[in-house]
Amino acid sequence: MTSNLRKPAAAEAEAPDRSPAPFALNGLFLLACVAALVAAREFFIPLMFSLMLYFLLMPLVRALKRWGLPEGAGAAVLVVAIVGLLALGVYVLSWPAADWLEKAPQSLAKVQERLNKLLGPLAPAAVVGSPATPGAPAAPTQSMGTQAVTHLRHFLDSLVVVAALLYFLLASGDGFLRAVVHVLPNLRDKVRAVAIAREMETKISHYLVAFTINNLILGVVTGVAMALLGMPNPVLWGAVAFATNYVIILGGLFTTLALALAALVTFEDPSKALLVPAVFLLINVLESNVLYTLIVGRRVALNPVVVFAGVTFWLWAWGVVGALLAVPMLAALKIFSEHIDSLKPLSEFLAEEPGEPEPEAAAEAT
Secondary structure: OHHHHHHHHHHHHHOOOOOOHHHHHHHHHHHHHHHHHHHOHHHHHHHHHHHHHHHHHHHHHHHHHHOOOOHHHHHHHHHHHHHHHHHHHHHHHHHHHHHHHHOHHHHHHHHHHHHHHHHHHHOOOOOOOOOOOOOOOHHHHHHHHHHHHHHHHHHHHHHHHHHHHHHHHHHOOOHHHHHHHHOOOOHHHHHHHHHHHHHHHHHHHHHHHHHHHHHHHHHHHHHHHHHHHOOOOHHHHHHHHHHHOOOOOHHHHHHHHHHHHHHHHHOOOHHHHHHHHHHHHHHHHHHHHHHHHHHOOOOOOEOHHHHHHHHHHHHHHHOHHHHHHHHHHHHHHHHHHHOOHHHHHHHHHHEOOOOOOOHHHHHHHO
16 A cells, blocks of 8 residues: 555656746746857957867868978967968058048938939938038048047957967867867767867868858959949959858848949949949859859758848847858857757758658657
8 A cells, every 4th residue: 555655656756847947947048148148249259260260270280280380380370371461451452441431421422412313202311421511521531430440449459369369279289179078077978079179170161261262253253343344443342242251141232232332422324333233243143052052062051041040140149240150150059969969959950951850750740
């Protein structure tokens, strides 16, 4: 009798907890993580940039070591080369960019005038800083100049942090990975950590290199097209197309809008002004559907809906830099989840073509 009375209690103790409390706790934890990412983005952004560049450049450091150059020296060469190329690009493009910035107030007024002629009553409201108000152009010029200096200082500060952190990561060689592996409790986790790190390094570096080649071709074609259409500073527009295309989906839209505004300022004929963004839009569509498929291909096979949602989320959380890092971070998350049994459903969700469901699950779903 006593044993019979104890059985229901034991069964009740062994039954899984189906209360909503764990789901609520998981939701609160997720919200706390999002809040932390947004609040501490000044810390996380340089860290994530450094890690992405680490995955990209670590194979080169190993190659230089095989050629007799120590890891510290190889890391210094690569970091100095990247900073030097970036500084050279900023220097070369700073003059045409400064020229556009100086003419911005007058250009905005001219755009407003052309839009009024082109769209009539559908044209947007008057631009702030129109020359109709005496002395008005000076305020926008000063405001834009101040904002440009502020953004430049912030960029340089972040660049110093990223360069320093990247150097230490690369100079340590595989020491960073060994330190992570050392703290793991068992051999299975250690092997899994090495496999995850190696796959991230291979896939992300291949993706970034292929995407850079893809964007370089897009930039060259855009520059040539703008020169043939008579746009001033075609090199600047090629560089803009190259840089903004790293931001999936949104980069092409930004460049199209910028070219439309610049063309309205440059050309009196509305049809010729509209031809400029139309040509770039055609180039961008061909790049997205043909060139990207050929060069980048399925190196990082992610669900397009997830990519769009991820770019939107990180744009909200970290701004343009977040949108720039969205795809590599999603790729890293997909690789990580593929190696963890409990996260396999997340990997299927992120994949471009999820695997076939098991027969039992398919029958249950139908």
